[in-house]
Amino acid sequence: MLDSKVVRQILKMDGRERERLRQFVDSPYFNQHQRTVKFLALVLGELDSKRPALSKERVFKKIFPDETFREQPLADLMSGLMKLVSRFLAVEQLTEDPYAEDIFALERAQDKARFDLLKSREKKLSKKLKKAPRQSKDYYWANYRLHAVYGYYRNKYEVRNDAQPLQNMLHALDRFYIVEKLRHACHLTANSMLMNTTFEFGFLDDILAYITSPAGNELLEKDVSISCYYHILMSLREPEEKLHYEKIRHYFGKELDSFPEQEQENIFGFATNYCIARINAGDGSYLRELFELYRRAISTGVLYEHGIISEWNYKNIVTIGCGVKEYDWTESFMESHYSRLPEKRRENAYAMNKAQYYYSRGLYDEAGNYLREVEDADVKYHLARVLLEVRIAYDRQETNFLLSQLESLRLYVRRNQKMSVKEKRNYQNYIRFTKQLATLKHQQEFMGREQFRQKLESLHGKIMGTEQLVARGWLVEESGS
Numbered sequence: 001m002l003d004s005k006v007v008r009q010i011l012k013m014d015g016r017e018r019e020r021l022r023q024f025v026d027s028p029y030f031n032q033h034q035r036t037v038k039f040l041a042l043v044l045g046e047l048d049s050k051r052p053a054l055s056k057e058r059v060f061k062k063i064f065p066d067e068t069f070r071e072q073p074l075a076d077l078m079s080g081l082m083k084l085v086s087r088f089l090a091v092e093q094l095t096e097d098p099y100a101e102d103i104f105a106l107e108r109a110q111d112k113a114r115f116d117l118l119k120s121r122e123k124k125l126s127k128k129l130k131k132a133p134r135q136s137k138d139y140y141w142a143n144y145r146l147h148a149v150y151g152y153y154r155n156k157y158e159v160r161n162d163a164q165p166l167q168n169m170l171h172a173l174d175r176f177y178i179v180e181k182l183r184h185a186c187h188l189t190a191n192s193m194l195m196n197t198t199f200e201f202g203f204l205d206d207i208l209a210y211i212t213s214p215a216g217n218e219l220l221e222k223d224v225s226i227s228c229y230y231h232i233l234m235s236l237r238e239p240e241e242k243l244h245y246e247k248i249r250h251y252f253g254k255e256l257d258s259f260p261e262q263e264q265e266n267i268f269g270f271a272t273n274y275c276i277a278r279i280n281a282g283d284g285s286y287l288r289e290l291f292e293l294y295r296r297a298i299s300t301g302v303l304y305e306h307g308i309i310s311e312w313n314y315k316n317i318v319t320i321g322c323g324v325k326e327y328d329w330t331e332s333f334m335e336s337h338y339s340r341l342p343e344k345r346r347e348n349a350y351a352m353n354k355a356q357y358y359y360s361r362g363l364y365d366e367a368g369n370y371l372r373e374v375e376d377a378d379v380k381y382h383l384a385r386v387l388l389e390v391r392i393a394y395d396r397q398e399t400n401f402l403l404s405q406l407e408s409l410r411l412y413v414r415r416n417q418k419m420s421v422k423e424k425r426n427y428q429n430y431i432r433f434t435k436q437l438a439t440l441k442h443q444q445e446f447m448g449r450e451q452f453r454q455k456l457e458s459l460h461g462k463i464m465g466t467e468q469l470v471a472r473g474w475l476v477e478e479s480g481s
Contacts, residue, residue: 001054006082024088039077099142106149122150136260140176147172182229189236224258232270245274268302291320309340311349318353322360364392399442406431426470
């Protein structure tokens with residue numbers, strides 16, 4: 001039974017969530033079937049033990065002690081408990097929405113024509129929305145539903161010739177729709193650029209045309225969410241127009257507290273991706289900007305999830321910190337955030353990044369010592385280790401070892417079934433250009449200065465013109481020197 005759908009769902013819950021589920025199922029309002037209560041208690045008790053004993057026969061004997069084993073009663077119990085688990089998740093979601101309870105009470109009062117309750121709940125929710133420090137999607141949805149209920153109530157029962165309540169409803173609906181449309185358009189535009197997907201955006205062009213109108217500009221001035229997501233979207237569409245990024249950076253700075261945590265992470269992600277895209281396009285000034293974004297994310301806590309930093313954010317910060325030569329700060333960051341890394345990946349991530357740090361300082365022996373501690377736990381670590389070994393060999397002018405490493409990497413990439421076609425192309429281009437670069441540098445003393453310059457310039461142009469390329473910054477820098 002450990003493989004059953006309902007038990008798998010319970011396994012995913014932590015101790016506190018399981019206890020809330022038990023209380024939920026124990027409540028006669030939600031469940032009056034005592035065997036389901038007993039069944040859940042048995043499951044929870046076994047899941048707390050090291051070796052859960054949840055065979056169908058044993059469970060049946062515990063729940064139906066006086067009956068002969070049959071499959072159907074157990075199937076009915078699991079089905080009933082699964083329905084309760086689904087309802088429990090819905091209630092959990094309801095309690096996390098700061099406005100849902102008020103909205104549902106308001107709509108229920110309207111349906112039941114309990115207008116005294118409706119008016120009192122309307123006042124309460126209106127005050128809550130006015131005091132809301134952050135205008136999340138829940139805020140916009142609740143604001144629209146509040147105005148819809150109260151607007152139609154006022155129009156039907158109080159002041160029929162007053163159009164303002166219903167006009168307020170339309171304004172609230174427009175703002176909810178525009179924010180959601182822009183937010184999703186940002187994510188899907190980024191997705192289409194990254195994954196080469198295609199989406200039909202419907203009324204998006206009409207919304208963008210409206211935003212650039214006088215009325216739309218007024219809305220941009222009033223609503224930070226609409227303004228923020230508009231400029232994020234336009235930064236994806238018009239990356240050369242730096243004004244859009246300046247707006248994003250403003251919202252990630254002074255206005256950050258206006259957004260819920262998840263949206264803060266979204267803004268940070270879009271801002272960093274913009275900087276990375278500009279760096280890849282050859283604008284090195286954004287490296288320092290990216291470094292400052294990460295420092296801001298550390299100070300605000302946006303970078304952490306339950307106090308943990310992902311190994312990839314850890315890697316990015318070390319790489320960028322070394323790139324802007326903030327060595328003391330970077331070393332301090334590595335040590336202070338060691339314990340924040342995911343426990344199972346901690347040693348590997350630390351060793352890999354320590355190697356990167358020492359390489360950036362030109363301490364190749366120290367870098368090599370840490371690289372030997374790196375375990376190829378997955379494709380990413382293997383590739384990162386090999387790329388750093390190649391760069392060390394290149395800097396030491398160990399051409400034969402470098403070419404050998406590149407050939408091993410070529411075979412690894414070709415045979416690896418976990419890498420996407422796009423990832424493989426990125427590395428294949430890297431291998432080709434690195435091999436040409438190393439060979440050219442090795443032959444430099446055997447050719448004239450002008451011939452070497454022309455060949456290096458030609459290689460640099462090819463690198464700059466290739467979109468699918470890993471370690472682009474390093475190749476651009478080396479071929480441009």
